[in-house]
Amino acid sequence: xxxxxxxxxxxxxxxxxxxxxxxxxxxxxxxxxxxxxxxxxxxxxxxxxxxxxxxxxxxxxxxxxxxxxxxxxxxxxxxxxxxxxxxxxxxxxxxxxxxxxxxxxxxxxxxxxxxxxxxxxxxxxxxxxxxxxxxxxxxxxxxxxxxxxxxxxxxxxxxxxxxxxxxxxxxxxxxxxxxxxxxxxxxxxxxxxxxxxxxxxxxxxxxxxxxxxxxxxxxxxxxxxxxxxx
Amino acid sequence: xxxxxxxxxxxxxxxxxxxxxxxxxxxxxxxxxxxxxxxxxxxxxxxxxxxxxxxxxxxxxxxxxxxxxxxxxxxxxxxxxxxxxxxxxxxxxxxxxxxxxxxxxxxxxxxxxxxxxxxxxxxxxxxxxxxxxxxxxxxxxxxxxxxxxxxxxxxxxxxxxxxxxxxxxxxxxxxxxxxx
Numbered sequence: 197x198x199x200x201x202x203x204x205x206x207x208x209x210x211x212x213x214x215x216x217x218x219x220x221x222x223x224x225x226x227x228x229x230x231x232x233x234x235x236x237x238x239x240x241x242x243x244x245x246x247x248x249x250x251x252x253x254x255x256x257x258x259x260x261x262x263x264x265x266x267x268x269x270x271x272x273x274x275x276x277x278x279x280x281x282x283x284x285x286x287x288x289x290x291x292x293x294x295x296x297x298x299x300x301x302x303x304x305x306x307x308x309x310x311x312x313x314x315x316x317x318x319x320x321x322x323x324x325x326x327x328x329x330x331x332x333x334x335x336x337x338x339x340x341x342x343x344x345x346x347x348x349x350x351x352x353x354x355x356x357x358x359x360x361x362x363x364x365x366x367x368x369x370x371x372x373x374x375x376x377x378x379x380x381x382x383x384x385x386x387x388x389x390x391x392x393x394x395x396x397x398x399x400x401x402x403x404x405x406x407x408x409x410x411x412x413x414x415x416x417x418x419x420x421x422x423x424x425x426x
Numbered sequence: 427x428x429x430x431x432x433x434x435x436x437x438x439x440x441x442x443x444x445x446x447x448x449x450x451x452x453x454x455x456x457x458x459x460x461x462x463x464x465x466x467x468x469x470x471x472x473x474x475x476x477x478x479x480x481x482x483x484x485x486x487x488x489x490x491x492x493x494x495x496x497x498x499x500x501x502x503x504x505x506x507x508x509x510x511x512x513x514x515x516x517x518x519x520x521x522x523x524x525x526x527x528x529x530x531x532x533x534x535x536x537x538x539x540x541x542x543x544x545x546x547x548x549x550x551x552x553x554x555x556x557x558x559x560x561x562x563x564x565x566x567x568x569x570x571x572x573x574x575x576x577x578x579x580x581x582x583x584x585x586x587x588x589x590x591x592x593x594x595x596x597x598x599x600x601x602x603x604x605x606x
Contacts, residue, residue: 225552226460228553229553241541266432312447319439319443320432320435321439321442322435324434324435325440389430401439405443406449406450408444409446409450410448412452412455413451413454416451416455417455417459418451420464421463421464
């Protein structure tokens with residue numbers, strides 16, 4: 197039983213990691229074709245693109261995994277995920293509507309760092325090394341803001357028509373939340389199975405270490421990209 | 427409910443975790459990610475694992491597909507009538523070499539349509555394409571020197587609720603690929 201639960205979690209983590217390669221920096225060819233050719237309101241497609249971006253967006257998912265790793269109560273999960281949602285929705289809208297352009301490599305590098313931060317935080321690193329605990333709720337909003345800029349840069353790559361832009365954006369944003377909810381359900385099911393077993397506690401250190409590793413890899417990957425192509 | 431309850435690790439295991447995470451990240455980055463993503467391969471491991479083909483230039487993979495047809499392009503003229511159903515688009519393409527010129531003229535039966543005149547390099551599998559002209563018009567003409575070998579042509583989209591016919595005339599050294 198415990199073995200099954202463990203296996204489930206590792207398979208889940210594997211899925212999160214392996215979905216990464218194709219969508220490393222934005223959208224696939226079909227989506228690109230659609231975005232370039234699209235004019236006017238297209239609620240359905242933008243909902244779908246938003247959801248797909250989140251479900252296949254390993255960087256967002258790893259951060260979320262870190263955020264809810266030690267959240268045991270449903271209310272807390274809801275609170276933190278809502279704060280994250282508020283953060284990324286603000287910058288997604290502000291970024292696209294005001295045409296604020298941020299270098300996608302730098303933004304994705306910061307998103308990588310947000311994962312490192314959360315792994316470090318989950319190990320109690322701030323308290324131990326610096327003697328204080330940064331407010332985790334403010335942190336999740338602030339990093340949510342950066343994640344939102346990341347979403348915005350993906351949309352901005354395609355000079356979308358100005359008319360009714362906000363409707364498409366809203367659809368994209370709702371799609372993002374739907375995708376996030378869907379992914380979260382699976383992560384939570386995996387986590388709650390795992391938490392019944394002691395291995396959750398004996399492996400929580402190594403899991404958060406790997407979370408930092410993944411974040412650092414993303415950070416390095418984007419920074420090299422920035423120095424080569426940026 | 428303000429504070430997350432989680433264990434604070436002792437300094438030694440914290441340092442271990444940081445060291446392990448950093449070393450692992452650097453090793454994976456240098457041996458796997460950079461070779462596969464950018465073709466930067468200081469250790470040679472990426473090449474040994476065949477990862478660098480993911481970023482290798484297209485030249486090697488280009489040849490076989492169209493090589494057989496290469497000498498069959500001759501100066502030709504074509505005219506074609508295309509029907510765009512309501513609310514839908516289609517793509518019509520030609521194969522041209524680098525530097526070849528396509529003279530074109532197209533018109534609809536009056537209705538403006540969205541179009542994207544673009545080219546896709548031969549052998550490209552990433553979905554990349556270069557747009558030459560993109561607008562909404564009911565007619566357009568001109569001539570275009572192609573910047574690379576590959577398939578070049580139009581994507582038209584009819585956004586009205588009635589079908590639109592596009593009449594396309596072309597002249598140049600090309601092969602017709604046709605509807606995509």
